[in-house]
Amino acid sequence: MRPDIVNQIRTCEKIALRLEPGKRERARLREKVAEYSEKFLGRLHDVPAYITTKHNGHGIDRSPVGEKPIGIEPALSLIEKNLDTPGLNPASGGHLGYIPGGGIFHSSLGDYLADITNRYAGVYFAGPGSVRMEQMMVDWMAEIAGFPEKSGGNLTSGGSIANLMGIVAAREAHNLRAGFFKKSSIYLTEQAHHSVDKAIRIAGLKECPVRKVPVDSFYRMDAEKLDRLIVRDKRRGLNPWLVICAAGTTDVGAVDPLDDIAGIARRRNLWMHTDGAYGAFFILCNEAKKILRGMEKSDSLVMDPHKGLFLPYGTGAVLLRDRKKLYDAFWYRANYLQDALKASDELSPADLSPELTKHFRGLRMWLPLKLAGVAPFRAALREKLLLARYFHEEIQKIPGFRAGNTPDLSVATFRYEPRRGDANKFNEKLIQEVVRDGRVFLSSTRLEGKFVIRVAVLCFRTHLDTIELALDILKTKALALGKS
Numbered sequence: 001m002r003p004d005i006v007n008q009i010r011t012c013e014k015i016a017l018r019l020e021p022g023k024r025e026r027a028r029l030r031e032k033v034a035e036y037s038e039k040f041l042g043r044l045h046d047v048p049a050y051i052t053t054k055h056n057g058h059g060i061d062r063s064p065v066g067e068k069p070i071g072i073e074p075a076l077s078l079i080e081k082n083l084d085t086p087g088l089n090p091a092s093g094g095h096l097g098y099i100p101g102g103g104i105f106h107s108s109l110g111d112y113l114a115d116i117t118n119r120y121a122g123v124y125f126a127g128p129g130s131v132r133m134e135q136m137m138v139d140w141m142a143e144i145a146g147f148p149e150k151s152g153g154n155l156t157s158g159g160s161i162a163n164l165m166g167i168v169a170a171r172e173a174h175n176l177r178a179g180f181f182k183k184s185s186i187y188l189t190e191q192a193h194h195s196v197d198k199a200i201r202i203a204g205l206k207e208c209p210v211r212k213v214p215v216d217s218f219y220r221m222d223a224e225k226l227d228r229l230i231v232r233d234k235r236r237g238l239n240p241w242l243v244i245c246a247a248g249t250t251d252v253g254a255v256d257p258l259d260d261i262a263g264i265a266r267r268r269n270l271w272m273h274t275d276g277a278y279g280a281f282f283i284l285c286n287e288a289k290k291i292l293r294g295m296e297k298s299d300s301l302v303m304d305p306h307k308g309l310f311l312p313y314g315t316g317a318v319l320l321r322d323r324k325k326l327y328d329a330f331w332y333r334a335n336y337l338q339d340a341l342k343a344s345d346e347l348s349p350a351d352l353s354p355e356l357t358k359h360f361r362g363l364r365m366w367l368p369l370k371l372a373g374v375a376p377f378r379a380a381l382r383e384k385l386l387l388a389r390y391f392h393e394e395i396q397k398i399p400g401f402r403a404g405n406t407p408d409l410s411v412a413t414f415r416y417e418p419r420r421g422d423a424n425k426f427n428e429k430l431i432q433e434v435v436r437d438g439r440v441f442l443s444s445t446r447l448e449g450k451f452v453i454r455v456a457v458l459c460f461r462t463h464l465d466t467i468e469l470a471l472d473i474l475k476t477k478a479l480a481l482g483k484s
């Protein structure tokens, strides 16, 4: 007679083994998922970029998690109806709103492998290869950004966290202490991404005076005015310590005069943090090198591979000119990790970020770069720059439309100016009509009180035919609205 505890263990084991499907079952599940993803990709060109539904994914709530399992088919149909139908389809080339994302296929295979093997990418001792791979991705980004040898960084979940990490590293590097916050001023423009304001707050720095540096007619930071503000603040006894600039703003894709700002930051002893979440990867294109000049002088730089490198959501990056500054902000000690810490002097992601255990993000980036090489990424980015310029030229040819500035990168702005009536209201209606149509998705913003529509070209599936379609839809809808 077995002791009771062994019987109990056996019983648990039998049920727990459902977590380990056998070879045939794995093949069946894999096939179903592959079938679903092929169907999704096969239809992508023909389904709308935005779908309005009544249910808005409510079917998910109506199928609560319980003790009883459901099969893969019902699970996939829940996904199809509730996830992959309502709202914006970010995988669609017709996604021209906000800042579009990516989702290249190769990455999904990287994720698949990373999930199956579940290699630990937080600490070198546990996963030397996976840590090296992430390190290599960071080094590659640092290299294309033009950062020096001693630079370093971290793959993050996105640009918001990367902004936060850059700002925290700046705070530590400048040794700011609470009593001093009220005197320590920060400089940015009204065009800074909201994640920057949020990061300042989360970093505990909300008492720092934040100076909004005026922008020029291209919505780029006015470097001369920045310098004047800094000098004035110093004279008043303040401690100007941080300037936050953009390598591609979200609203209009404007690139601040980074080289000039870098010069000022050096001279006045400010930390220069550059938010290149949207725009930094354009450094891969010769066309954008000039406008991004000076980006390599940033003390910290944010790049978002899930934007400019077309990776699926969940991959951002922060780079520091001096990796020691990142370590100084995020180092840790823990008794239970003493073996891991003794084992090597190699820096691990856990030494350089707030995270310990994390998704192994390196593989979803490494695999596509290795399988496709860099050339198609560079070509796709160049294509996006050219498409935005093409749109900018063509929209002006349609009567009634007025284009904004020539795009710095791949965001073009415009609006329709009706002969009579409220232009803001007209454009608001126009964009509603475009979204209702759904074949392309555009978003809007306000510039100097004016309602402005934007076309943001960054999805790798956006090609010339998409832009022609967008132009055609805009022309037709504007004409119809003008008549109504």
Ligand SMILES: *Cc1c(COP(=O)(O)O)cnc(C)c1O
Binding pocket: 099, 157, 158, 159, 160, 161, 163, 193, 195, 246, 248, 249, 250, 275, 276, 277, 278, 304, 316
């Ligand atoms: C998208 C974006 C962010 C935020 O990045 P997430 O990856 O969405 O967290 C920050 N700054 C700029 C300029 C962006 O375009």
